[in-house]
Amino acid sequence: MKILIAPDSFKGSLDALNTAKSIEKGILTVDDTVQSTLLPMADGGEGTMINLVQATEGDVVSVQSIDPLGRPMMAEYGITGDGKTAIVELATSSGIDLLKIEELNPLITTSFGSGLLIKHALESGIKHFIICLGGSATNDAGVGLLQALGYQFFDDKGHELLYGGQYLNDLSTIDDSQVLPQLKDAHFEIACDVKNPFIGEQGASYIFGPQKGATPEMVKQLDQSLEHFANIIKKEKGIAIHQLEGAGAAGGAAGGMIALLNAALKQGIELVSDFVNLKTLIENEQFDYIFTGEGKVDGQTAGGKVISGLCQLASKYQIPVIALVGGVEKDLHKLYEQGLTAAFSITNGPMTLDKAMTETEILLEQQAEQIYRILSIK
Known part of the structure; x- marks a missing residue:
């Protein structure tokens, strides 16, 4: 048997x-x-990192990072057994479980800490990434993550944007001249099981903002900020993420990564199944x-x-x-x-x-x- x-x-x-x-x-x-x-299997949500590490007999790497409010912390990402793929969960450094209920505030929370994990893996020679989006505390379109990788986001006075979704409405230009050179050869796959668009009543802010601490007024403000961000992306990169299916995942982090990291969005279970060659097995x-x-x-x-x-x-x-x-x-x-x-x-x-x-x-x-x-x- x-x-x-x-x-x-x-x-x-x-x-x-x-x-x-x-x-x-x-x-x-x-x-x-x-x-x-x-x-060991996973569907792309929380727990996917350790499950894929176990399935491939890989390793877990600890890195100095920050939490969603910018406080120092140690966080982990996984490297598969062949040493070629890094698995990063946003929840590890940008997760809602890292904050007390009274600390939840998507106007100011950032995904920068998750970017630090990616940066460490890139500088260690990793070129393939699986990014798991579940459980984030952020609504910043992944801008914090991208800032950690060298992207610069400026307002119309030339000041770099502060952390948090509220500041996206001040965005004027995006500068990629300082991005990590390793990004050129990197390939990102996003494990995502939601189909919500970037903006609108079914988008990131309206659907997921309240569980991250957003009041009705904050939801409107965040949605306007994401719409402005999407308009700048369309103007500078020629990519329309406004109504893109799945772009609203993790407070719009999926949309930001699709636009600026050329990330591929995949259903979590399909991504994991393909990665462990389940069909062939x-x-x-x-x-x-x-x-x-x-x-x-x-x-x-x-x-x-x-x-x-x-x-x-x-x-x-x-x-x-x-x-x-x-x-x-x-x-x-x-x-x-x-x-x-x-x-x-x-x-x-x-x-x-x-x-x-x-x-x-x-x-x-x-x-x-x-x-x-x-x-x-x-």
Whole structure:
């Protein structure tokens, strides 16, 4: 029997590699002759960096950076096992979880710290980047990130813009004469699972601004600032990002990177699957089953999460997919249509969320064992 074990992490409880190991342990309890392949997966959101590092046996690099309010901090990015790709999560240095609720203010928060991580990787010889946008505290169109890479943004008096989305409305010119020379040969891919445009009622400021601390008045101000930024980009670079699908991700950071770093926007699960050569692995190994999992499965999971991506690929090869999750919520008919065979909650009785998160490892092992006992019936 050949089994692929390819879960996402159980956020706040267990990373993807140890999730896979727990599932494997349960299966091997029943049959130690099973040939299992462990492949940590991710969908481009928070946790993608460590999952790809684990999947490729890479390394994590610590760098002196700043948080969204400019305070010094240490932050991390990943380098894949072949040493050729850096994985940078905006949440690591520009994340909403780095601030207290009362500190949230997208008028002044900056993505500069994330740019420092990219700069370090560029100066270390990395040319390929995967940028994960989830969980940012910023609404600055990625200008802070770009400033860290040498881009200069000036107002009409020749003063360089201060950090924060509110100052984008003062932008007059963009100077790329001081950008890092390594950028010329660099290739950026953005993992993004939202389709929001750069501006407007479905754009970055209106949809994501409030969760980052923006009042209704601030939302309008930020949207006007982003529109002005997009107008300058159109004037100087000939690129229209105003209504570009996905450009509004991470407070418009996607749009800024598309315009000035020529970044390619990709759905997170597709980017990760391509990077780890998931299709080739499935084609070559001819697995009998695929086990996957993540914190919970619900009606939204079919929209681009790890389980959804695996199901759609496995269905082409008629491989059953079994998901072990913390909780099963709502109707899963879309996942069944995509190829999911069954989803099982790992909880084995009434328990608090804290208890379930504390015991995730053993619960995964126990449930995997019981499932495989059924599968192994002759």
